[in-house]
Amino acid sequence: MTKPILEVSPLSQARAAGGLWWLCIVAGIVGFVAGAPLIVANDATATAVNILAKESLFRLGFAADLISGLSYVGVTVFIYYVLKPVSRSLSLLGAFFGLAGVAIGGASWVIHLAPLLLLHGDQYLTAFTTSQLQAMSLAALNLQLQVFPIGMVFFGIQCISIGYLVARSRFLPSILGVLLAIGGTCYVIASFANFLTPSFGPHLVPFIMPLALIGEGSLGLWLLVKGVNVERWKEQASAAAE
């Protein structure tokens, strides 16, 4: 007789969400630190030289971005289950926003690889001059940089809804929810500032990104280390089922 396989406990789901959240943050930072210094604004030749000289670093940046996106799918699913007792529909809405954000990231991954196709001096590309190929690859990278704020609109809305649910929950500290909702709002504001006033938008980033990191990092850490108050989680879950 096989032992019955029961539902995974909210505690392990909370820990999985927190652990993956930190993996996502660390991989995202690695991706940024590896890739961003290679890009020289307005200088296609220098950028191309950097990418070819440090190709493994460039590829590491790509891989880290992909890992960040994949782990965020896990965050989205596990946090959906953890917060379902508070409001099933709002938790699902948040999860769908998260999925849409990762899907947008897919466009960024493809464009991220375009410079490597263009810059390797392949025979079939000789119809273009080297400087044209370098210009095309910098244009691809600039386009890729725009994908990030588009994704942030969706992640920001997801963070606001998760923050609201955490604040309303009886099994997680409300302050973590408030911090996350502030972080999510910052993402949305920074993205729209970037689209609407491209000269001013980037100046907001140094003020806004730390707030967003505090929100995501603190909830992620709490979920990883403390998990949830299982007794109260079960109370709220059974209250919601009635």
Place this chain on the structure above:
Amino acid sequence: MSITAVTRMQRITEASPRFKARMAGLSYLLGSLTSVFGQMVVLGMLVVPASATATAANILSHESLFRLGFVTSLMTVPFHLIWAVLFYGLFKPVNRSVSLLAGFVMLLGCAMWALSSLFQLAPLLVLQGKSSLSAFAPEQLEALALMLVKLNAQAYDIGLVFFGFWCVLIGYLIFRSTFLPRIIGMLEVLAGPGETSLMLWLLVKGVNEQRWKGQASLGV
């Protein structure tokens, strides 16, 4: 047994898990065939990796084959989605959150493949642009077309990363289930032979219905 458990049991009785398992096996088969035909067979016939001119000539002289390849690769997306949804339902009794995670991972892999099909169609727009693209030399347009085909391949490969991750999750679920052979789960984690054996098993045998219902009633 509570009232909700009773209604749940009734719902399970209505939809046959064996039928669903067979449908999953069928969409598995069709999804794999369309993927291989659209991405590998057709592009393998038309693309000359080292020569943009030869590739462009092939695409233009076999335009309907090229379009058929595009349509077939696009069809892979709905087949994989059907497969993912059926597997989600099939494995929900084993572990609800891992099943949903697998479903979401496949959904995103499908989004990547849908994006790759955009790049697969783009070479035709570039090569048949006529006067609107006359600012570029014909050889430049041919080079762009081949580059787009290669970008399609990279987008497809990123989709495969998601697909591989999905296989690992499904393998884990099969391993933890009581209604499918464990060995298939282990092979599924290693992909390749596991996929083929799972597809054949689902098509021919379906699942052990009695055990599936047992696990479904325990796992709520």
